Amino acid sequence: MEIIESVQNQKIKQIAKLHNRKDRKKMNQFLIEGEHLVEEALNSQVDIEMILTVNADKLTEAMVASSKQQYEITFKVAEKLSQTESPQGIYAVCNMKDMNDIVMNRVIYLDRIQDPGNVGTIIRTADAAGLDAVIMAKGTVDIYNDKVLRSSQGSVFHIPVVEMDFAEVKEKFEGTIYGTSLDSARDYKEITPADKFMIVLGNEGQGVNNDILSATDENLYVPIHGRAESLNVAVCAGILMYHFVK
Incomplete structure (x- = not known):
């Protein structure tokens, strides 16, 4: 698994743009942080583009099977991606779902x-x-x-x-x-x-x-x-x- 160590990495810069609403809409993607949210996304069949984690041991078989790419990152990179005071160390880039036909009772x-x-x-x-x-x-x-x-x-x-x-x-x-x-x-x-x-x-x-x-x-x-x-x-x-x- 590839390790990303620099906050200047182009992929990381692109993912960090997902902190902004305008860029989320433009890229049709969003970023989630934390083991619980990543697990919920997996269980809900969300289309996951990639998972990034500080601790590669946290990557489960289900995470690997349900995402297109996986990367190990440093804590510095995690801080760049995090929007919390204490970075949780695991992130997923998800593709937005088309919601045209919904039940409205x-x-x-x-x-x-x-x-x-x-x-x-x-x-x-x-x-x-x-x-x-x-x-x-x-x-x-x-x-x-x-x-x-x-x-x-x-x-x-x-x-x-x-x-x-x-x-x-x-x-x-x-x-x-x-x-x-x-x-x-x-x-x-x-x-x-x-x-x-x-x-x-x-x-x-x-x-x-x-x-x-x-x-x-x-x-x-x-x-x-x-x-x-x-x-x-x-x-x-x-x-x-x-x-x-x-």
Whole structure:
């Protein structure tokens, strides 16, 4: 197995570009870090271009069989590729999957949510709750952002996550659309959820876009019984998703 020792190596420079959203889209690839995420990618049949590891002993037969190339790297190179404070020493370059035909009976729509931890947690919860897909508006943090991948704990490989304008989703979706808002909305516990539903969650500071709220079938809120000003959007998402899939 070839060893890459220099951070100036052209292959490493090219892989490091995957830290940027623009380059990920251009190359149609993304980078994952850590043994858990690499294992999840393998188990989910993600198309893996290459695996790079500081410790060659960590390369399993499954990793070799499921990736096109494997490289041993130095810790310096690992630091160059890592986006965490403590590099985990194993990385995979993955090819993005085509997501044209997805089931959309029970979905969640994210309108311009900015915090990658929130988005990753919502994806993980949607996976746990058994939803069909997570759909993201333009302006929402990138699916393949390192923090989104890590906070999703591999769920991003289990459930389709796609970027789509609301107008396009509304045209394709055949169920009931529920927005989330504090104005002119009903307590979520008052409704009987439809079998086919879409829950729309909005930006942490501004909420759901008013144009979207005016195009929903019904708008809901999760009541606050204490003195908190608002609920975290990922917590709100979890409450609603589990209520809807009962």
